[in-house]
Each structure stands twice: as structure tokens, then as C-alpha cells.
Amino acid sequence: MTTVIGVPAVRVRGLSHRYRGDGGPLLALAGVELEVGAGEFVALVGPSGCGKSTLLRVVAGLLEVSGGAVDVLAGSATAARAGHRVGLVTQEPGLLPWRTVAGNIALPLEVTGARADVDALLARVGIAAFARYHPHELSGGMRQRVALARALAHGPRLLLMDEPFGSLDEFAREAMGRELLRIWERDRVSVLFVTHSIREAVLLADRVLVMSAAPGRIVAELPVHLPRPRPRALDETPEFAALLHRVREALGGAP
Amino acid sequence: MSVLAGREAAGGAPEPGDLLEGTEWVAAPPSARSRARPAFGAALRIAAPPLLAAALALTLWEAWVRAFEVREYLVPAPSAVLRALAADPARYLGAARVTLAHALGGLAVGAGSAFLLAVVMAHSRPLERALYPLAILVKVTPVVAVAPLFLIWFGFNAWPKVLVAALITFFPMLVNAVTGLRSVEPAAFDFLRALDASRWQLFWKLRLPSSLPYVLAALRISVPLAVIGAVVAEWFAADTGVGQIIVIANGELDTPTLFAAVLVLALIGVTLTLAIAYIEHRVLFWHESSTGV
Ligand SMILES: Nc1ncnc2c1ncn2[C@@H]1O[C@H](COP(=O)(O)OP(=O)(O)OP(=O)(O)O)[C@@H](O)[C@H]1O
Ligand SMILES: [Mg+2]
Numbered sequence: 001m002t003t004v005i006g007v008p009a010v011r012v013r014g015l016s017h018r019y020r021g022d023g024g025p026l027l028a029l030a031g032v033e034l035e036v037g038a039g040e041f042v043a044l045v046g047p048s049g050c051g052k053s054t055l056l057r058v059v060a061g062l063l064e065v066s067g068g069a070v071d072v073l074a075g076s077a078t079a080a081r082a083g084h085r086v087g088l089v090t091q092e093p094g095l096l097p098w099r100t101v102a103g104n105i106a107l108p109l110e111v112t113g114a115r116a117d118v119d120a121l122l123a124r125v126g127i128a129a130f131a132r133y134h135p136h137e138l139s140g141g142m143r144q145r146v147a148l149a150r151a152l153a154h155g156p157r158l159l160l161m162d163e164p165f166g167s168l169d170e171f172a173r174e175a176m177g178r179e180l181l182r183i184w185e186r187d188r189v190s191v192l193f194v195t196h197s198i199r200e201a202v203l204l205a206d207r208v209l210v211m212s213a214a215p216g217r218i219v220a221e222l223p224v225h226l227p228r229p230r231p232r233a234l235d236e237t238p239e240f241a242a243l244l245h246r247v248r249e250a251l252g253g254a255p
Numbered sequence: 256m257s258v259l260a261g262r263e264a265a266g267g268a269p270e271p272g273d274l275l276e277g278t279e280w281v282a283a284p285p286s287a288r289s290r291a292r293p294a295f296g297a298a299l300r301i302a303a304p305p306l307l308a309a310a311l312a313l314t315l316w317e318a319w320v321r322a323f324e325v326r327e328y329l330v331p332a333p334s335a336v337l338r339a340l341a342a343d344p345a346r347y348l349g350a351a352r353v354t355l356a357h358a359l360g361g362l363a364v365g366a367g368s369a370f371l372l373a374v375v376m377a378h379s380r381p382l383e384r385a386l387y388p389l390a391i392l393v394k395v396t397p398v399v400a401v402a403p404l405f406l407i408w409f410g411f412n413a414w415p416k417v418l419v420a421a422l423i424t425f426f427p428m429l430v431n432a433v434t435g436l437r438s439v440e441p442a443a444f445d446f447l448r449a450l451d452a453s454r455w456q457l458f459w460k461l462r463l464p465s466s467l468p469y470v471l472a473a474l475r476i477s478v479p480l481a482v483i484g485a486v487v488a489e490w491f492a493a494d495t496g497v498g499q500i501i502v503i504a505n506g507e508l509d510t511p512t513l514f515a516a517v518l519v520l521a522l523i524g525v526t527l528t529l530a531i532a533y534i535e536h537r538v539l540f541w542h543e544s545s546t547g548v
Contacts, residue, residue: 090446
């Protein structure tokens, strides 16, 4: 169980974002309130197009907001970005195909000037044997492992994950979830985890935030009081089923 | 279309290689290296059909010229062309060397400046819009119009030839390089931006390598164009190179020599194209153009 103490990793107040799209302006986010505690694992679920990626990009410092306040690691999102304190994993792994696995993991080190043991990072995500392979020689699950190791390489305090396992099959997805929890339980980086899967959200997170669309805002917050480390047969317990049910209800029948 | 053998090698399982610095994009994967030997047999298999086809065509041609006693100044037999070549090999070799230098110099100047301009244009849409019409102007200017003009401007030296070859290779490189430099994968771009990577880092680590498939494709298109540009300029100047041989042979109705000159040009073109294909094969092992089909 995580208790939120000290300065939160992410604090978003009254955030709105408007895209100046070709088909006229589009209010993607309105009045979003959100907090991720230090060392907390927060999952964000919501229907497609409700603005989850937009929100994550704002926190990553990739998008200038139209209104509201965004604090990341006790500073602005831009400052957190400039301080190399954020790691990003997206659905498309975005590896550099001309680099080996080890080379891809060295990329954030080259950019930030941080130092880390690439082999140890590879071992941490269970792909030590593939250091010299190129991405096109790996399976989808292995690529995501590389993307995870790459996001952790420069020692970020906040991990932003946008449907990181969205393109994996169910087995790989579950294995990756467990892997992520193992790493998180050791390092205690704060995690903001966007997913389409309610199951995945409840299995992984301390807290599940439910978003609704047009414009995107957070409509429910559900603490997940399940034991850590999460036991294997957790998803067969009635507590788990009850939580799933509550998240589904909060989504209001939305997919 | 793989001219070179062993493209399929890139899909094979890599063996523990000896390339620790293999993290750099220029290094070939271990897989490509370990397959180097069998590639020779594959090269033979790939080279055999075009060689056989050429041999057959030449035989038919020779037979046709002999059977119908075609006049040599109209269509010379392959044997006559070979005799012309053998009569003064040094002349053809020297001319080929000059034309090759003009073509490669033009390629360096034309494709090089086009790439630099592409870097600027890829970073700024307004600049792209401003410069694109100028680039099209360069593209539609006929070589035969500028070649004599360059001759007047620069005189009887290498410059008119190099510049005509440069002019003709400029546009393909510009268009392809702009596209290539913009073809970065959004997820990789976002990852680097989230690390606050500088423009410079984004360029070296992402944009430049991402553009390589396009840049090399442009080079493949540009190489024969550069040879044509150089020869056209040599033809107008009539002072050096294979172009000069063609002018003289034309004036004397010496058709075998004319054909021999064309043969020399073909050899230059094929050699350069193979060289580019080889570079593509080594550098782009990671790209879909070289994995499988
Ligand atoms: N670059 C953009 N320009 C204009 N509109 C955009 C842009 N990116 C997203 N949008 C719009 O903003 C809204 C939210 O998009 P966003 O990608 O954040 O949704 P999402 O919740 O991540 O969806 P999904 O679950 O399908 O990934 C959508 O209506 C989308 O059309
Ligand atoms: Mg999204």
C-alpha cells in the first residue's frame, strides 16, 4: 500500500487544452484535476478519444497547455523535462531500427549525459541475451521491454506510459504487467499509466482514474486496496471482481 | 530488384558478433557479415541471367549484321565495336576517367548542396514554401540550354561539366532528402523530445539516419543522371571526356567508335549503380527495403 507523502509527482489543477484543428478548434481537456503521489502507481482509463494521450503529453512537457496549472516533480512540466526526470513509453515503441538493443538503451544516456550500466538495465527487463540484436529481429513484447529499459535508463522519477502494452497479446501483456510491477516495487518511481484495459488498470495501480469524453475530464477516482506484491490469482478474487465492476460503472457503459 | 546477393541475410538470426560498437548505424549487423561467403554464389546466380541475355542479344545482332550485310556506319556489328575499343584502349580509358570525375564531382556538388538545402527546408515550412519554386525552376531548365551558357561563363575547363552534372542531380536529392528528413517516427521523436533533446541531437540521432533510405534512393536515381549531364557538357565543349569522343565520331560517321563510347558510358553507369546498391545494402540493413522482399 502506498501512502501519498511529500510533494506529489504530478499535480494538475483546472487543466484545459484546446487543439486548433483543421476542422475548427477542439476542446480536448476541460477542468482536469489530477494528482500522482510520490512513488504512486496511477492508472488512467477512459473511452477512446477522451484525451488521455493529450493529458500525458501535457505532463511530459510536449504540449503547451491552454489553461490551468501543471506541476511535475515540484516544478513546471518543462522544467521536469529539461531536468531529464521523466521517462516516456508509448504504444509504438519508437525504437531506432538502425541501433542495436544496447544502442537504443544507450540513447537516453547520450542525450542526457547520465551514466548507467546498459547490461544491468537489459537484465532488469529480462533481455540481457539480446543486447546485440536489432529491433526488427525482436518480437513485439521484447521491443516493449527495450522501450521500458530505455525509458528507465537515465533514472527518471516519473514514468509516463501511454498504452504501453496495447499492441501485445494477452499473455505478453500480463507478463509485461508483472515485470513492470517488479521493477516499480524496487525503484518506486511514480507511474502514470494510460490503458484501455480496466483489468490491467486494477491489476497494476494503487488508484484508477476514470475519464470521460467531450471534453475530457476526470469523472471518478477509485482507490485499489489490494495487497502488494499483487498475488498471482488476484483476478479470481471477489474483491477484484467488485473493483472491476465499479470501474465499469464509473465509465458509464462507455467502451 | 536486389542487384546484390544476400539481401535476405538480414533476416537471419544474428550470431554473437564482435561488434561492440555495433550501436552505431553505420555498422553492419553480425548476420550480414557471417553470411558474406555464401553471398558469392548468390551473386553468380543473380548475375547469370542478365549476362546470358546480353550474350544472346549480341550473338543475334552479330548474325543479323553479317547475314544482311548491314553498312557499318548505320549499325556496326558487336565485333566492329570491340575492334574500335581494342584499337585505342588508352583513349577510352582516359576519356572514361575524365567523364567519371566530372560526373562524381557534379554529384558531390549537386546532391551535396541539395542535401544541405533540404536540411534547412525540412526544419522550416515557410522556407520550404519560399525555396520550392526556385528548386522547380532548376528542375525544368533543360540541360541543353544551360550547357552552352556554362561554357561561355566558365570556359573550357572542368567547371561547365561538373556544374551541368550538379544541376541535373540537384532536384531528385532535394525532394527525397526533404521527405526523408521529415520521415521520423513520431514515437521516437516524442521520446527524444521528452528528454529535452536539442535540435542538433534530434538531427544527428534521428533525422539524419531516418533520411538515409531516401537519400540513397536519390543517389541511385542521380548517378546515371550525373553521367548524362557530364557527357552533354563535354559534347558541347568537345574538348575532353567521352562526350568529345562522341562528337568526333559523329562528325566522321565513325559509328563503331560511337557505339564503343556508349558502351563505355554504360559500364560507368552500371559500376556506379552497383556501388550505390552495395552501400545501400550495407547501411540500410535495418530498413524494410533490405529485409526480405
Ligand atoms: N494533434 C492534434 N490536433 C488536433 N486534435 C487532436 C490532436 N491530437 C488529438 N486530437 C483530438 O483530441 C482528442 C483527444 O485525443 P487523444 O489522443 O488525447 O485521445 P485518447 O484518449 O488518447 O484516445 P485513444 O484512447 O484512442 O488513444 C480527440 O478528439 C482527438 O481527435
Ligand atoms: Mg491515446
